[in-house]
Amino acid sequence: MSDDHPPHGAAIRLRGLTKRYGSVTAVDAIDLDARPGEFLTMLGPSGSGKTTTLNMIAGFVDVTEGELTIDGDDVANLPPNKRNIGMVFQHYALFPHMSVADNVEYPLRQRGIGKTQRATMVADALRTVGLEHLGRRKPKELSGGQQQRVALARAMVYNPRVLLMDEPLGALDKKLRDTLQLEIKRIHAELGTTFVYVTHDQDEALVLSDRIAVFNDGRIQQIGTPSELYEYPNSLFVAQFLGESSLFEGTLEGGRVHTNGRALTATRGDHPDTQNVTVIVRPERICLHAGDGEPAAENAVPGRVIQHIYFGNARKVEVRLTDGTTVLVRESATGTLVPVHADDPVWLTFRAQDASVLATA
Structure with missing residues (x-):
């Protein structure tokens, strides 16, 4: 990436963060911190509240109650485009009529960045994900793994202080997932951006994360490093969800x-x-x-x-x-x-x- 990329990502702070849909509480007063430059994974089964929490950080879901700050700034009421956050989805969301380079350039155009600077930033982003030779191709000419790399390049091209990833490897086969996990880990180390990653795949969480927050029923059950959670689970749920256990x-x-x-x-x-x-x-x-x-x-x-x-x-x-x-x-x-x-x-x-x-x- 370019030299003006910040050396560290932003700190994220959640306090009492809650989301209710009528009488249903999807996220129940959680407290969570992502440290600057950290790779934090939110792990849990379907319906545990992890994706809803990610979407509140992104601004796609309104906060019912609680505090949400990024680098000390209250962003709970800001629209997504005002939060300087990159987002990578499971299903790529690429524009099929645009080339790879144009897809990556799109958020820069939206931000009014000049043509010369756009070209440099797009080239840097494609080089970071190993696709510098495929800029002229259309998404349909790429493999699933290459399309996900394009989505990653588009999310990070404007140097966001936070990069959110919602099950980005869920649609890929195991061998390709394993390969891209290592690529994502390398990119995170290179950029120094704060990554917040959602998955239900325990192996993926163990490979990628600096720390893992285990979700269940809208609450965080335990937060710690992969080794802390694996070696010292605080409940049967955590022990059984993160790795195999004999009971x-x-x-x-x-x-x-x-x-x-x-x-x-x-x-x-x-x-x-x-x-x-x-x-x-x-x-x-x-x-x-x-x-x-x-x-x-x-x-x-x-x-x-x-x-x-x-x-x-x-x-x-x-x-x-x-x-x-x-x-x-x-x-x-x-x-x-x-x-x-x-x-x-x-x-x-x-x-x-x-x-x-x-x-x-």
Whole structure:
């Protein structure tokens, strides 16, 4: 991009932000900050309020209550074109009769920027997304991934202080999504603009984000870095939505969780003030032991193999516990995989430091 691009994006501050449609509360008094230059992802299932929140930041949806500021400026009542925000949608929204270069140039024309400067800014934007050689083509002559790059170039060509992205990779196949995720990450690092990204894809959120805000039922359940949310979820919802989890339900007595005839120790989690709790362990932190002889370990739970699935670089084993619960074990194929078959007796072991105790929902 051009040298006059600001080195950092804007700070976004939401306080008590609320959106109601009649008696339905779509976003319920959320507090959220995006730091200057940060890549913040809003992650959650459909209907969780993440897209409505993004649209309030963009100005496409009116705020019912609460505070919305960008770099300290109250923008809640400003129209979208007065907020200096770029927006990338899932379905590109390119003009089919215009060339790639003309599509990217369009917002510059709308802002009355001179022809010479427009040409420089368009060239910079196309170069940033790797499409400098395709400026004369029409959108229909491009692949889906190339069209999304054009949409990204158009959103960032005028150097907005904030770039909002609403499931921009949702219409693409997995391999192309994986490639563009890395491109978006590179572009963010190069520009220093504040990115706010909406997705329901947990893997995408983990790859891209500096921090993730997990939404559900119009509220934010937890905010943190990818590693904080993955390693230290504060609820069963977050643990199950962000990555796979193996759950051992039981009762909390004397600091240990009693389940499947065993007493388990877990050092993570808040050890809630309730008797019914769940021990959560990520599948890759569980070790599988064949046979019915109990291994020496701080936590060991017996079960029987349901099935195992080979992924090339990993193996996933489903195990049924004595209480009928199914848990997962994920093993790397780089290690020695113990041969197992359906209905084989096995033991599952894990360390207390890899397990969290949370209230059962």
